[in-house]
Amino acid sequence: MSQQLVLDDTSDAKNLARILYIAHGITFFFSLGMLSILPVIVNHIKRPDTAGSLVHSxxxxxxxxxxxxxxxxxxxxxxxxxxxxxxxxxxxxxxxWIWHAYRLIRGFIDLNNNKAEYV
Structure with missing residues (x-):
């Protein structure tokens, strides 16, 4: 019986989502969120790739x-x-500003706890 290594694609998607939360947070801190257009473009591009997973939410x-x-x-x-x-x-x-900060923090914590976000 041979063992096969199964790569988990969701971990890459999850790591990208973490990076995007951090990017949103950095742009939020330095530009009050106006430069978040850059990470949100990546969100729009990558969202279809994660359909059916918690990262999609x-x-x-x-x-x-x-x-x-x-x-x-x-x-x-x-x-x-x-x-x-x-x-x-x-x-x-x-x-x-408070609402935006709350959503970024909550989303990052929920992603790390493997919880989906419901709008």
């Missing part, structure tokens, strides 16, 4: 996090342009 989680964060930041800028909405813009930006 993490790619979706990161993609949605980026686009919702971008929408909230844009709303803040619209309110910032008006004098009346200025205080509300700061509240929206602060809440969006």
């Amino acid at each position: 993490h790619h979706t989680w990161m993609i949605r996090t980026f686009w919702y964060y971008l929408a909230w930041m844009a709303l803040g800028w619209v309110l910032f342009a008006t004098i009346i909405g200025l205080p509300l813009a700061f509240v929206i930006w602060g809440a969006a």
Whole structure:
């Protein structure tokens, strides 16, 4: 009886997802998330390769996090342009920043604990 080495493709996909969480975190820290367009492009490219696995849900989680964060930041800028909405813009930006940080941290922890993300 011979033993065969079986390579686990999900470990490579999982490592890439970890790297993407870190990339999102770094760009979030240095550019308030605006440079996250680079890792989100990789998320969009790699998500179909992970269909049916828990990593697929993490790619979706990161993609949605980026686009919702971008929408909230844009709303803040619209309110910032008006004098009346200025205080509300700061509240929206602060809440969006905290929400974005929470989703990146939670996603990274859940990926390491082999949990899928549900939006």
